[in-house]
Amino acid sequence: MKKVYIETMGCQMNKSDAERMFGMLEHLGYYQTEEAKDADMLIINTCSVRQLSEDKAFSAIGVWGKWKKEKPDLKIIFAGCVAQQVGKRIFARAPYVDLVLGTQRLYELPNLVKRIEAGERIVSTNEEQFEEYDIQINRVKSVNAWVPIMEGCNNFCSYCIVPYTRGRERSRNPELILTEIKKALSEGFKEITLLGQNVDSYGKGLVKTENGFKTTIDNVWATDDEGKTINLSWLLRKINALEGKFRIRFVTSYPTDITDELIDTVIELDKVCEYFHIPMQHSDDYTLKKMNRKYDYATYKRIADHVRSRVKDVTITSDFIAGFPGETEEQFQTMLDRMEELELDYSNTAAYSPRERTVAAKWTDLYVDEDVKTERLARLNEKNRDCCLKSNQKYLGRELEVLIENFEDRGEKGTVITGRTRNNKIVHIPHDKDLTGEFVMVKITNARTWYLNGELI
Ligand code: SF4
Structure with a gap:
């Protein structure tokens, strides 16, 4: 088994693409690591909505390029929106990159990985979308x-x-x-x-x-x-x-x-x-x-x-x-x-x-x-x-259904479960059991700027 690390920037669409990449790579014998330094394959999944995130992507892979000098078999993939936009010019800025993978070519990843493992360097940013197929998706654990x-x-x-x-x-x-x-x-x-x-x-x-x-x-x-x-x-x-x-x-x-x-x-x-x-x-x-x-x-x-x-x-x-x-x-x-x-x-x-x-x-x-x-x-x-x-x-005193997403121990302040109402309001509720994934009824007791407080009823 080899290890892959993916750093994802930007929106939920990119995060969803990363879950798909993990799923496809698992079939090729890669498992996910949280430690970039340990990985055999590094993927930067980029966002180009703001200049800042594009700059951050290039600075992150600059470090990876140095690691590759010590570990020549390390594979580096530049994926996501900047890849689609900048294409082969990425090789000029980052010559240690093995694969430039555009957003339209996501489902081509397994074939491309096999080719870079064999020593090729590839740019795949053709705007014609690669035909989608049913894949395993390694979703982030969540509700x-x-x-x-x-x-x-x-x-x-x-x-x-x-x-x-x-x-x-x-x-x-x-x-x-x-x-x-x-x-x-x-x-x-x-x-x-x-x-x-x-x-x-x-x-x-x-x-x-x-x-x-x-x-x-x-x-x-x-x-x-x-x-x-x-x-x-x-x-x-x-x-x-x-x-x-x-x-x-x-x-x-x-x-x-x-x-x-x-x-x-x-x-x-x-x-x-x-x-x-x-x-x-x-x-x-x-x-x-x-x-x-x-x-x-x-x-x-x-x-x-x-x-x-x-x-x-x-x-x-x-x-x-x-x-x-x-x-x-x-x-x-x-x-x-x-x-x-x-x-x-x-x-x-x-x-x-x-x-x-x-x-x-x-x-x-x-x-x-x-x-x-x-x-x-x-x-x-x-x-x-x-x-x-x-x-x-507007929600003070209301009784609302909340889907619990999280359980947190806040030390002296006790334990809190957090969830969302149907209309996407975040609610914090003091409670001593982890009810993540459960639907509960809550009475709203306090309204803050970014969230509501409530109690179970
Ligand atoms: S072009 Fe306009 S509508 Fe389309 S994604 Fe951008 S902001 Fe949204």
Whole structure:
């Protein structure tokens, strides 16, 4: 048995890819180690959303390159979004790398590993996706299993690198998704989170064949044997029909792609949680246009209000960027004011980071000064904190179902179990037994900025 170490950066999609890589490598006789220095194979699974993470990736493998001088058989794989974007130029910066593995070629890993073990150096970043097959997935032990259902994006927001690193939108074969979910449930996972850059596009591009389904990037939709369109609602229904008590979530939704059919499905299906992550990115109309987002503030608000009016107790979370090129103080202030007006429950926040190949990165003369960006991000975070606290205070005194995810001994403060409500609120509960994986009823006794406190009832 040989040892493999994977360092994963970035989003949940990358973490899910790492679980798949571990599964495929196990079949080749590799087992996972937490100690990079002990490994026979090192994989950096990179993120390119921000320049900082790209820089961190190169600095991490710089150390690995030195180890390789002492251990010439050591194999180094550069994978993930930076690999897809930078391709063979990685060899110039890091000549000790054996394999550059793009995001579209994940399922080719076993063949490629055999070839690098035989001494080849390979770049595999062809944008044509390598055909997916049923693999063993070595999931991180947890209550929640992340299951990618689609990948890529066709929206080309002017700041975003994803369409260049993850390619055009492609939906995964529903049969493989359902097989994967059944396996996760049989392994004891209690929550399934469907993952995709635009989950609402799920189904687009699927073509029925004699052997099942083929994934394409075309704007076509397949139907099932009863003539029903295979889309996100269809998939949610299939998963909801699986046996056992578990929860279903999905992220991320593009605002204008949320349909009434999807809202009806969320309302109707008992296992689907009342939670929508709907990134807004900005709320000033001029900036939204420059970002190439396909809605204005009024449209977003109408969608959020509509979801709220239909889905009881729904939580809506979002993403915002501070310091987009050309953003004025007035436009930034508009964003803060409107965040409050929207009563969002939580938002991910970031300062704008220019990414090579994107449209906005070329507007260098409009770049916002770094200090101003930092100051705006701090104010954005402050506003986010206010919104979160207000949102949490609504739950004081309520009785809610919580799925326990964690048990922690806090020394003198005693032991605490932590879990999430259906609408994704974190709840801490003093308790002396580990109830991880159990559904419990909790009365909320206190609301803090990032979490709730409660007691078992
Ligand atoms: S919709 Fe999301 S993933 Fe697609 S380009 Fe815009 S920000 Fe990137």
